[in-house]
Structure formats: C-alpha cells, structure tokens
Amino acid sequence: MRLPRRDLHSLAGPYALDALDAGERDRFERHLERCPRCQDEVRRMSQTATALAMAAAAEPPAGVKERVLAAVAVTPQLPPVTTRDRPRVSLGAAPRAARRYPRLVTAIAAVAVAAAVVLGGLLAVTRHQLDSAQAHNQEIATVLAAPDARIASAPVTGGGTATVVVSHAENKLIFTSAGLPELAPTQVYELWLLGPGSARPAGLLPEPVAGKTAPVLASGFTAEDKMGMTVEPSGGTSSPTTTPILVMPLPE
C-alpha cells in the first residue's frame, strides 16, 4: 500500500513496533531522515517498545552465552562511520578485504551465529583469493547452515584461541584461529585429525591477517577424532614432528 507523503508520518507508531512491511519500512525510513518531528516521535515510541521487551525477559538456553562469547572473541568489528571518507590504504590485504565485507555479510547473512566467526576469517583473505573464496565460502555456509552445526573454542598452548565449527551430518568442519604467535617464515601451523593411534593431516593454516586466520575446511573425521595442531616446517608434513600445541575434542 502506498501512502501519500503527507500521511507518512502516521506510520511512526507502526514503524516503532516493526509493523511495516519491507517496502513501507524503507519508504518511511527515507522520510524519517528529513523529518525531525518523526525522529522524535519514533525515538519516544521505541523507548516504550523497549519497556515491552524488558517485560518479556526470559533466560536463554544453556550454552548460548558461551557460544556468543566464543564467537565474539574471533569476530572483527565494523569501524565507526566517519564524516570524511576514510583514507584508502593500498598496501596490505585487510583493508581491501574489508571493503568486500558488506557483500560477504549479505551472502552469508542467513546462516547461524558461527557465520561471523568465519567472516572474521574471511576478512583475512586477500582480494584475488576472494573469488575462489566465494566457492569455498559456499561450502562453509553449508556447514554453518547444517542444523547440527556445533561450535567450540579452546586455548592454544603458547597463546591464541582455536575455534572449530563441526557438522557431523555433513562430516565437515571449519577451523579458525585468533591471536596465535607469529611463526618464523620457515614454519607453518598444521592441523591434524587425531584418532586413536593415528594422525591425519587436515590442512595448513593460512597467514593470519589482523591476528586471525581464514577458515580451513576439513572432512573425513569420526566422532572420536580430536582436532590437533602442531608447528611444522613450511609446506607441512605427513605426520606430526613436534608436540601438539592444541588437542581439542570435536563438539558433539
């Protein structure tokens, strides 16, 4: 339904309650930018709506807090909006990737909380890697959207945090990390699937950007396997040659 402009301000109440459909909401928001009186009215009505929300408070299920805090620990934040254009930095991958951020957000907006964990990792991907990352991304989204997807984080010996998102139904997992110590150029972090008496290579961690590594996808594990990580010579090895700095059970 389209209202003449002069009637738009009558939508302040429905807007404050999110009772407009998407089209009308957009239209009203454009109007809102130029209507100080409506802004004032929406602000007051939204505060009243907040009282309605406060009164509905209920305890979130067990595990929500841990999952959210684990995700927060590895999720980058949007920069504030500044009035002047931010200076363009042409060196380094992070700012370039950051410009693609909104598109990636849209692409993965539908998936669960763990998406942002991986978005953190995706930020670390350089621009020319992004196209192949999109396909990779698709696969990651499948894991994240799996109804049985579970997330777990664990500290890494020597510093940093490892986060794993697992779908047993898809038999796929995603590994990301934050804050791992920098390695010598001749070394690499290697992931392992550790079973009883066996260690299968599960990929090498990419170079971190802003302390976070892009997601590594692994498959072919069993419920008993643990996620392991060692420091290995560049290029990786076929079996661990150093003591693992991480051994974490896969979340069930």
Place this chain on the structure above:
Amino acid sequence: MEAREAPGPAKRADADLDALLTLVARGDQGAFEALYERLARPAYGLIRKVLRDPAQSEEVVQEVLLEVWRTASRFDPAKGGAATWVLTIAHRRAVDRVRSEAAAAGREQRTSQAAGAARDDVADSVEATLDAELLRRCLAGLSDVQRESITLAYYGGYTYPEVAKLLEVALGTIKSRIRDGLNRLRDCLGVS
C-alpha cells in the same frame, strides 16, 4: 546525554548501558559480557515471544548478540539508549524471521490462528518482575483495540494491515490506536 530532569533509576541504568556499549565498540570483550548479562534475557524473551519456537529463538538471539558486537560502533546515543538499540535489532531480526517463515508456510493459516493466541499471553509468560507487573497494569489501562494492536504488532510480529484484518478494524484506526496506545503506555510506565 543532557538531562532535562533529574535522572530516575531507569535513566541512570540506561546511561550505564550506553557507556558499556561504547566500550564494546572499542573491542572490550569484558564490557560485552557485562552487556550480555543485562540484555541477553530481554533479547531472548522478546525473540521467543515473537518466534515461539525455542530452537529458532536460540539461533536468532545468538545472531543478534553477535551483530551487537560487530556493529557496536554504529550505536548513536543521541538516537536512543543502548537497550533500545539492542532490543530494536532483536525485534527486527525476530520479525524478519517470522515473516519469511510465514511467507514460506502460507500466510493465511498463521493469520487465522493467531487472533486469540496473542491476546492473553502477554501477561502469561512474562516473568514476575516489576517491569512485567507494571506493564501488565499499564496495558490493562488501554482500550481493547489499543492493547491488542500493540501486542499483536510487537509480540505477534504482525504488520499493521494484518493487525487491522485480525481485529476487523480500518487501517487508519489501527495506526491511530497504536500511536495513542503507545503514548498512554509511555505516560503510565513513566518512560522518559
């Protein structure tokens, strides 16, 4: 924030939340945890009320809280307090979800079964907090159409044309009942 009147407890608490959210925007995870303690319950309760399904509500509240972390730098205290900012995101997400579900499942069915459902559960499932008790009394002071318009829209996630249809009232009437009802609620609740 300038205070035109002496800040009541609610207002002071809001100012604290604003300060917390400002710290969150600078990457302070401890501040985020403190914010979580204050707002996760209202966010979850609200989402649960709109979506009803516990599993989906759990998923959405996690998304919302992470969005709060990610976008905290966009919070502008001049446009309203931190609680309003967070709970607006929570409500928007819940409503978007319930509407996309409804679009997939067939709108008619949902519309036909909802009229009675949303009517009483406002007071039913809310916790016996002072907030809830005060709200219950204030809602009781509204006219039936004002109260039902507001609760169907806000807790039910309906658009105002849907509310008009459910209550068999003209569109223009619903808009004015929502506005009048919210204004009366605000006076009754003493929302600044």
